Amino acid sequence: MKWWQNTIVYELYPNSFKDSDGDGYGDLKGITSELDHLKSLGVGAIWLTPVYVSPMGDNGYDVADYYSINPRYGTMEDMDELIEEAKKREIRIVMDLVFNHTSNECEWFKESASSKDNDKSDWYIWADPKEDGSVPNNWRGVFGGSVWTYCESRDQYYLHTFGDFQPDVNWENPKVRNALYDIANFWVNKGVGGFRLDAITYIKKPADMSDGPVDAPDNMVSVHSMTANTDGILDFLHEFKDQVQEGKDIFVVGEANGVPASELPLWVGENGVFDMIFEFSHVNVQFSGGEVWYNTKDWKLTELKKCFSDSQKATKDNGWYPVFLENHDQPRSINHFLPADADPVQGAKVLGMLMMTLRGTPFMYEGQEIGMTNIDWDNIKDYDDISSHNQFQMAKLNGLTTKQAMECVKRFSRDNSRTPMQWTDDENAGFTDGTPWLPVNSNYKTVNVASENENSGSVLCFYHQLKTLRDEHEVLKDGNYTELFQNSEKIYAYCRENAKEKIIILLNFTGEAVEVKMDDLGIESQTGFRILLSNCGGERASEVSKQTEKVNLYPYEAMCLQVD
Numbered sequence: 001m002k003w004w005q006n007t008i009v010y011e012l013y014p015n016s017f018k019d020s021d022g023d024g025y026g027d028l029k030g031i032t033s034e035l036d037h038l039k040s041l042g043v044g045a046i047w048l049t050p051v052y053v054s055p056m057g058d059n060g061y062d063v064a065d066y067y068s069i070n071p072r073y074g075t076m077e078d079m080d081e082l083i084e085e086a087k088k089r090e091i092r093i094v095m096d097l098v099f100n101h102t103s104n105e106c107e108w109f110k111e112s113a114s115s116k117d118n119d120k121s122d123w124y125i126w127a128d129p130k131e132d133g134s135v136p137n138n139w140r141g142v143f144g145g146s147v148w149t150y151c152e153s154r155d156q157y158y159l160h161t162f163g164d165f166q167p168d169v170n171w172e173n174p175k176v177r178n179a180l181y182d183i184a185n186f187w188v189n190k191g192v193g194g195f196r197l198d199a200i201t202y203i204k205k206p207a208d209m210s211d212g213p214v215d216a217p218d219n220m221v222s223v224h225s226m227t228a229n230t231d232g233i234l235d236f237l238h239e240f241k242d243q244v245q246e247g248k249d250i251f252v253v254g255e256a257n258g259v260p261a262s263e264l265p266l267w268v269g270e271n272g273v274f275d276m277i278f279e280f281s282h283v284n285v286q287f288s289g290g291e292v293w294y295n296t297k298d299w300k301l302t303e304l305k306k307c308f309s310d311s312q313k314a315t316k317d318n319g320w321y322p323v324f325l326e327n328h329d330q331p332r333s334i335n336h337f338l339p340a341d342a343d344p345v346q347g348a349k350v351l352g353m354l355m356m357t358l359r360g361t362p363f364m365y366e367g368q369e370i371g372m373t374n375i376d377w378d379n380i381k382d383y384d385d386i387s388s389h390n391q392f393q394m395a396k397l398n399g400l401t402t403k404q405a406m407e408c409v410k411r412f413s414r415d416n417s418r419t420p421m422q423w424t425d426d427e428n429a430g431f432t433d434g435t436p437w438l439p440v441n442s443n444y445k446t447v448n449v450a451s452e453n454e455n456s457g458s459v460l461c462f463y464h465q466l467k468t469l470r471d472e473h474e475v476l477k478d479g480n481y482t483e484l485f486q487n488s489e490k491i492y493a494y495c496r497e498n499a500k501e502k503i504i505i506l507l508n509f510t511g512e513a514v515e516v517k518m519d520d521l522g523i524e525s526q527t528g529f530r531i532l533l534s535n536c537g538g539e540r541a542s543e544v545s546k547q548t549e550k551v552n553l554y555p556y557e558a559m560c561l562q563v564d
């Protein structure tokens with residue numbers, strides 16, 4: 001197995017991880033100071049969301065200079081130090097490449113926008129107005145509004161899949177592609193361990209850029225449905241692979257919203273373009289169509305399980321799967337996947353065991369290891385996240401009251417996962433000596449690294465146990481995956497098996513006790529298995545071994561059994 005299949009990746013949101021200089025924002029020195037915490041979790045790679053120079057309209061996903069570090073986060077020397085210190089602990093740094101778009105303050109864009117006949121005039125996607133002077137088409141951007149913004153100096157519009165300050169670059173132009181590969185290679189030469197490619201399914205635009213079928217009362221159509229995963233995109237990405245990755249010991253994971261599980265073999269594996277891609281079916285399980293926050297449906301556990309099982313099957317013989325439940329764009333997993341009245345500590349452990357025992361590389365998101373939860377702010381003005389504001393407006397335009405629209409924001413806001421990391425029960429959770437850029441979640445007195453390190457029943461200690469479990473049982477890395485009790489709406493159960501070992505994972509997703517028959521697990525007697533780990537305490541091993549025909553799972557119990 002490759003090093004990145006054998007490890008755990010930790011996604012880190014630099015703004016919110018650890019502030020070393022009291023300005024209220026996290027920074028690189030702060031990250032370096034907490035590497036031992038990450039090491040204790042078994043982390044072998046840290047994916048940093050963008051740390052480049054940026055006007056921060058979308059917290060770094062609007063890059064102005066890919067070769068320099070944002071002063072908010074420190075200097076290039078701090079970056080070198082982080083890479084070095086991480087290396088000493090066998091941790092590699094993974095950079096986020098935002099290559100679908102730049103910031104409108106990037107020199108490339110400034111030049112391109114200055115006239116129709118400069119050297120970079122076709123480095124972005126420009127189009128003339130329609131005959132009546134209106135925008136070139138009816139596509140709606142991911143952050144709302146038209147994807148087109150007018151530029152006076154060219155009397156043309158430029159296209160932006162996201163915010164108007166994030167113009168899409170023109171991948172059809174080989175000079176642009178080479179400039180992007182140069183950036184990636186600059187970071188490879190600095191010694192990074194890999195890349196996460198941001199919003200990569202949008203880089204290819206269809207030849208026909210005319211109006212699409214209207215999908216909402218604003219008379220527009222989502223850009224996602226018009227451009228995600230357009231034919232021909234893989235040619236670009238094969239070129240990226242040849243130019244950047246070939247022959248180097250790095251991994252590349254793509255953010256590939258819009259690639260169905262059935263197409264995974266084209267994207268990952270021997271003949272694919274990446275080592276892994278993030279696939280979003282499970283985090284979108286509650287949406288009826290598109291990621292429209294007011295348009296949700298009730299979902300069943302069987303649907304969620306199917307999302308995982310489909311991805312597990314699709315990467316069974318080909319490619320590799322990044323297992324994630326949270327990231328900087330998603331709500332906290334406890335709130336996302338469990339009922340509102342679920343016990344947050346036991347629930348976090350159920351989800352932790354799920355993430356650490358599916359086949360693939362776990363991508364843990366900062367704060368997940370201590371069971372951080374969503375925030376509950378009542379006023380839209382308190383939210384920083386650009387998509388929260390847009391989704392709030394869309395909800396209101398579609399007839400929701402302010403209160404209803406706020407309920408959607410509270411449920412899905414990206415700020416839920418962006419509040420400062422909770423280190424201690426001191427002021428500002430030990431994140432900063434200054435004023436944090438986003439308020440700290442009010443539960444920091446109990447949910448924090450220092451307290452949890454002292455409490456053997458904590459979420460953090462359970463993650464430490466999960467790390468040991470993975471270290472000691474290779475089958476959790478290389479074993480096959482088979483789902484059990486597929487029709488159960490209460491438990492998620494699966495078997496991991498290799499030539500040497502067989503392990504069964506039982507996860508109770510409900511607040512009720514659930515009985516599981518040994519027969520149904522294919523286990524013959526009480527001597528046929530032993531408990532390797534349960535979130536209901538060490539004594540569970542002796543209790544359960546007395547249960548001859550069945551195991552009674554406690555509410556929100558997570559159990560790992562080794563079968564003889």
Ligand code: GLC
Pocket residue numbers: 058061062098162198199255328329
């Ligand atoms: C990706 C990032 C998200 C960002 C967007 C635009 O989806 O994860 O945070 O806003 O791309 O770059």
